[in-house]
Amino acid sequence: MLTKDTAICIRAVDYSETSQIVTFFTRATGKISAIAKGSKRPKSAFDGPIEIFSHGKIVFSNSTREKLATLTEFQQQGLTQLSKNLFAFNCSLFAAELLNKLTHDYDPHPELFDSFLQFLQDVNEDRGSSIEHQQILSLFILFQLTLLREIGLMPVLNACVNCNTQYAIRNHAPSEVEGTQYEVYFSSSANGLVCRDCEASFPDKIRLTKNAADCLTNLKQITQSDEKTLSEIEKVLIYHFTELLGHRPKMAKYILVNSS
Numbered sequence: 001m002l003t004k005d006t007a008i009c010i011r012a013v014d015y016s017e018t019s020q021i022v023t024f025f026t027r028a029t030g031k032i033s034a035i036a037k038g039s040k041r042p043k044s045a046f047d048g049p050i051e052i053f054s055h056g057k058i059v060f061s062n063s064t065r066e067k068l069a070t071l072t073e074f075q076q077q078g079l080t081q082l083s084k085n086l087f088a089f090n091c092s093l094f095a096a097e098l099l100n101k102l103t104h105d106y107d108p109h110p111e112l113f114d115s116f117l118q119f120l121q122d123v124n125e126d127r128g129s130s131i132e133h134q135q136i137l138s139l140f141i142l143f144q145l146t147l148l149r150e151i152g153l154m155p156v157l158n159a160c161v162n163c164n165t166q167y168a169i170r171n172h173a174p175s176e177v178e179g180t181q182y183e184v185y186f187s188s189s190a191n192g193l194v195c196r197d198c199e200a201s202f203p204d205k206i207r208l209t210k211n212a213a214d215c216l217t218n219l220k221q222i223t224q225s226d227e228k229t230l231s232e233i234e235k236v237l238i239y240h241f242t243e244l245l246g247h248r249p250k251m252a253k254y255i256l257v258n259s260s
Contacts, residue, residue: 001062002072005029008055008117009076010096014040022050022071024058025099025116030108034060034069046074053092053120054078079124087133088123091140094251095119098144101245102151112150119143134227140255141222141230144237153244156192157216160184163198167217184213186236188243193217204243206236231256 010031011023020036040049059073082089099116103109123136148154159166167184183196185205193216194202208216211229215221222230234256242248 002059003029003062004057004059006056006113007032007058007074008113008120009050009052010100012050012052020050021068023100025096025103025113026058026108027110027113028108030106031100031103032060032069032105034071036071036074039071046071047076050074050076051078052096053082055117055120079120082120082124085123085132085136088136090251090254091136092120092123094249094255095140095143095147097249097251098147098241101249102147102153109150112147115143115146115150134230135223137227137230137234137255138223138225141233141237142219144241145219153191155186155240156190159193160195160198161187161190161192162194162201165195165197167193167195167213184208186216186240188240206239208232208236212236 005026005028007024007026009022010025013021015021015035018038018040020039021033022036022039023031023033025031036046036050038044039046042048054074054076056075056077057073058071058075061070061072082092095116099112103112119139119142122139145154158168183199185194185196185199185202185207186192187194187199187202187205189204190202193208193213194205199205209229209232211225212232215225215229215233216236222233225233238249238252238255242252
């Protein structure tokens with residue numbers, strides 16, 4: 001039986017001199033792995049070797065979890081500008097790595113698929129501006145938060161996880177000492193924000209600046225944030241993904257290398 005779907009290639013490795021093993025994130029089926037027989041031949045049925053981040057309509061044979069599907073058709077469309085921007089490309093590779101490791105085979109997330117495709121298309125644009133790096137990082141942060149939400153692992157970002165005190169209330173309350181600011185932390189083990197009164201119970205916490213905390217509690221601010229704040233948020237997300245996966249993501253080292 002053949003299945004039709006819309007897919008994005010998130011991984012492609014050589015299987016033989018003429019074939020590839022390809023991992024797709026599809027809209028209706030979820031993540032699948034398939035063999036693309038003859039894809040590396042000059043006149044293949046897939047318009048040449050399948051490239052990572054190529055997307056389009058696919059047709060594949062049904063398979064069991066123990067056996068690869070067989071790709072029979074793929075009308076692939078590439079993202080021509082993506083490979084010309086190293087930072088955008090690395091963020092896209094990081095996003096694909098997280099999708100591959102945090103989603104299950106044949107577990108569809110259509111909204112996550114749409115978000116991933118939109119992210120790829122957005123960072124594929126040729127902006128040619130001095131704040132390009134900053135814009136791409138903000139888009140990447142928003143995608144990572146969408147990923148966490150769609151797989152059911154979204155952290156609590158509007159209140160203390162432990163005592164449920166709303167961040168907005170505590171942040172705007174009078175300080176005990178004039179001139180001081182409300183302290184807030186992020187704890188991966190708690191899966192969210194932790195206030196000053198509760199932070200002693202969570203040794204893995206990371207203290208957040210007010211700007212970073214404000215952005216996490218109001219995600220609309222992320223696209224307007226400076227690069228220093230965005231880098232702080234990304235460091236927190238990398239720490240959180242490291243805890244979730246049990247190891248540091250491979251692409252993490254390429255994301256903040258040029259950040260101040």
